[in-house]
Amino acid sequence: MASESMKIPQATAKRLPLYYRFLKNLHASGKQRVSSAELSEAVKVDSATIRRDFSYFGALGKKGYGYNVNYLLSFFRKTLDQDELTKVALIGVGNLGTAFLNYNFLKNNNTKIEVAFDVDEGKVGTYISDVPIYHMNDLEKVIQDQQIQVVILTVPAPAAQSIADRIAQGNVKGILNFTPARLSVPPTIRIHHIDLAVELQSLIYFLKHYPAEID
Numbered sequence: 002m003a004s005e006s007m008k009i010p011q012a013t014a015k016r017l018p019l020y021y022r023f024l025k026n027l028h029a030s031g032k033q034r035v036s037s038a039e040l041s042e043a044v045k046v047d048s049a050t051i052r053r054d055f056s057y058f059g060a061l062g063k064k065g066y067g068y069n070v071n072y073l074l075s076f077f078r079k080t081l082d083q084d085e086l087t088k089v090a091l092i093g094v095g096n097l098g099t100a101f102l103n104y105n106f107l108k109n110n111n112t113k114i115e116v117a118f119d120v121d122e123g124k125v126g127t128y129i130s131d132v133p134i135y136h137m138n139d140l141e142k143v144i145q146d147q148q149i150q151v152v153i154l155t156v157p158a159p160a161a162q163s164i165a166d167r168i169a170q171g172n173v174k175g176i177l178n179f180t181p182a183r184l185s186v187p188p189t190i191r192i193h194h195i196d197l198a199v200e201l202q203s204l205i206y207f208l209k210h211y212p213a214e215i216d
């Protein structure tokens with residue numbers, strides 16, 4: 002399976018979770034097939050892109066029939082490793098970090114925040130939504146013991162790089178960086194930056210300069 006998923010372009014791979022979530026809901030409501038037009042409307046991706054994406058999965062829609070929901074679901078499950086739990090750690094249990102611990106992603110897919118870290122002695126040793134909060138002194142040991150694969154960073158920006166350096170020493174494969182700091186990591190680690198303030202400003206800019214068309 003790994004070799005098959007290697008052939009999927011990155012832009013397509015990024016849309017997989019979106020398709021997967023929608024198809025899961027369709028399946029739960031008992032639907033057996035779906036057209037690219039229906040999918041397009043639901044996930045807001047144009048149908049030509051959907052058809053091209055799906056051709057990489059070996060799913061060729063038939064005219065007047067659409068795509069087989071079960072086939073697509075089993076493909077996505079394998080490709081996204083949905084049958085395997087990805088263990089996640091969160092570093093920085095402030096306002097945003099606490100919200101993530103309470104949310105804990107389990108409703109959407111097989112990812113779970115197993116452990117959290119902070120330097121605040123008042124938070125260390127407590128639990129949020131059953132997730133234990135450890136001191137940063139124990140970072141390397143706990144990450145290794147728990148076989149953590151992904152780290153969510155919700156610390157203040159100035160603390161982020163030195164934490165990324167520490168994480169890079171171990172076997173973590175990915176970092177989801179919510180701090181505004183642009184981090185350097187070795188090529189063995191994949192990093193995604195999500196700067197909520199920038200995203201909000203960008204949305205407001207587009208609203209001002211490219212207002213949505215009203216039908």
Ligand code: ATP
Nearest residue numbers: 093094095096097118119120121137155156157160
């Ligand atoms: P709060 O109101 O709880 O302080 P916040 O999100 O406004 O939340 P931040 O200053 O952004 O606060 O810090 C987020 C969290 O990161 C806090 O819980 C803080 O204790 C923690 N933190 C700060 N420095 C580090 C560090 N070097 N390593 C790990 N956690 C840290």
